[in-house]
Amino acid sequence: MSEENISEVARKLELLKSRFKEKAATDIGLVRQRADNIRLGRFGPNDVAAAYHSLHRLAGSAGTFGFTALGEEARALEMLLKPLAEPSPELAPEQIQEVVDLTFVSRVQNLVDFLSSDQVVSQSTGAALLPVITEAATEPVIIIVHSDPDEAQGLAEGLKLHGFVPVALPSLEGAVAHGLSGVSALVVKDSKMLREGEALDSVCDTPPIVCVGAGDSFDERYALAKCGVDGFLCEPVDVPALADNMERLITERDESGSGRVMIVDDDPELLEHYGLVLEEGGLEVWRVNNPADILSALSEFRPDIVLMDVQMGDFRGPDLARLLRFEPEWLGLPIIYLSSENDRNFQVDALAKGGDDFLAKPVSDAFLLRAVTVRCYRARQLDKLASRDSLTGLLKHSVARSEINKEYARCQRQGEQSVVAMLDLDHFKQVNDRYGHRTGDLVIKGLANLLRHQLRKSDVIGRYGGEEFVVALPNCSLTDASRVLQSVCERMAGIVFHSDGQEFTVTLSVGIVPLQNYLTSDDAIDAADQALYRQKQAGRNGVTVGGDMRTTERTLG
The missing domain is CATH 3.40.50.2300 (Response regulator)
Incomplete structure (x- = not known):
């Protein structure tokens, strides 16, 4: 948060504090008047309850505005009145007056003094607030700290294809000096983490840390956990697995500060x-x-x-x-x-x-x-169980279609253009048959993470079923959508996956159409699916643009 913003928040909170002081002084005066009348026997059935509720409000709100002692004293007086607040046929007026005596009235009057003498400062501004999580860049920035420059560069090149922006540095001290405010995650050689972990002690909002190393014993993992590490992978590093691990940690971190x-x-x-x-x-x-x-x-x-x-x-x-x-x-x-x-x-x-x-x-x-x-984060996690695909974290089929229908209605209402796309991994059955479903799942997650990074937060991204995905891009032309999704195809084709010592790549086919040019959103999705089919027939690994009765189809890639 900038100094200017902090100053503005401080001004607003100080104004609220002044308004509270004025209101509290008025409320205290009313409570004192009621208490004095009760002491003298001039009170009705609702006066005690009204005084009780006024003290109850003071006790609950005074501490929020920095008047801790006022809140504590109001609480003590409130508890004295609580047994008297509900009308009771067995409670005589004299019994009420025994509680609301001259001492009670004096204590109420003295509440005003706490408004000027209480020096506790509100904890709302500056460093007392929990740090605000820095907004991530368009593509997440990853710092790689590794003892071998060649291996660090290899990791960097691999992570680029997954939509990350990697920066290789020789030490944790250098990473901290480089600045971590805009960094989404750290990848650290485990020996560096154990030797230089104290370098992060001065960082108040450390990004997620994934360690890579040759050792994989319980003691070594436990030592890393004590250092605050969030994930661990053995060398040689499977880059798609590393990317998926970091994507999960970054998503959890980002969502933990929103709601x-x-x-x-x-x-x-x-x-x-x-x-x-x-x-x-x-x-x-x-x-x-x-x-x-x-x-x-x-x-x-x-x-x-x-x-x-x-x-x-x-x-x-x-x-x-x-x-x-x-x-x-x-x-x-x-x-x-x-x-x-x-x-x-x-x-x-x-x-x-x-x-x-x-x-x-x-x-x-x-x-x-x-x-x-914390409660917002938990609520959003539970909501994900109902609306998100468990493997990829993307929208489920039915939810994605519903969101695309909303975007279609917006386009029709406002006369704007949007694009809907169907995406399918090429020859995916062969991947499952040759390398197993576990590796196939890693390929699917790799594409899901790539889409998250390459597309905008406002775009709709859903897993349609199996290896097929659906995307809607609001306020986007066919030309821009073609360019972006062609880039996704190229990046996907460059990712090297590993399974049992073997390396392989997977390509992607895409069909896109203008969402607003169809009678319904379902018609647009079907047209995008037909364009996808034509891309498959044309040789896969690229983008086909489909039109409606007013446009002509063309093939890209």
Whole structure:
């Protein structure tokens, strides 16, 4: 994050802190007035509950804005009032006045002093925030640290074909000096890692590390694990296996710092504060101040998780959670309560009504970001089980078709052009028959990783079945799509796979058509499949462009 952005966030958070101080001072004054009336016997049935709820809100939110002592004292006063907050026929007014006495009123009045004397600083800005994961380059940058320059160069050349940008360096110290802020992964000779591992101690956000080495004993692997290594491959290195290993680690790392969070809270300052902290931590946030808007907001934003206060005026979080579960679409949506309620029985009851977890207020900014990031990552991983192909991590057949249908509708609505493509590995049955299905799976994953790197994040990439893939490229011309996919074919043909001491390569055939020029998206996919078939007949290893009744077919490659 740039210094300018940090300064702007600090300004916004300081403004929120000032607004909280003003609101808190008003709330304290109201609580003091109610407490004084209760002490003098001039109170109605709702006055005690109102004072309790005001203290409850203060206890839950004060620490978030840096007023730790205020939150602790408000909590202590809240707990004194809690047994009196619910009307009881057995509770006489005199018993209430025994609790809300002159000392109680004085303690409420003294809460104002905590607004000026509490020196605890909010943890939202600067280094106290967990580091924001650096956005990856168009193609992932890999640093190779190896004692043999020739072997390092060999690894570099092999990884280039898989869509990585490799940089060979002689030492870990040199890698750290080179700068790791834009690096997606490190490939390190194991002896270098063991000797120079301390060089990474000064790096706060170390990228995934894969070691390569000749030794493969338990003790050697354990020593690398102690150094923080994420993966290990024996030499001689199978480059496609190394690429697949790194792709998995990079994907896990990138997804661990992203997510979509909906926050539901009737306190506007607290809502804005939480939102700023999570947004500056790399998460997308949708704020809902009025709980009655939650259903429309869910449909529009489609979050990974929901953070929800337990008590919001006339609305209760557990009841809202139960309401959301009326719709099958939201049955699996994780709902996390943000609450200062520490009664374990209450928490279990709330979870039984549709919630999934509790985060206790006050919650520090660093802990909030960490907890929400972890929960978002877990939610996205579970969602992948339903929508992603288990071998490649790409969209499943049905999901890919659904996404292409959405892109088709967008093209028709906005009059824009897009391209749909069908891809198929050439002679793939021979690969499985000769080298086995395990090697065949590595070839399929190699193509999947190559597509991820060569295409844009906005492109739709799905495994259609077996060795066949489907791709949609929004806002793309046939000429640009042909060029990009021809490059994919050339890179795929250059990848050398290994099996039982044998080397082999696999080529790729592609058929593409303009998505918007067909009556339906399914018609466009079928036309792309026919273009693919013609490319197979024309000699494979290239791209055929198919048209509709208004265009002429031509063959590339």
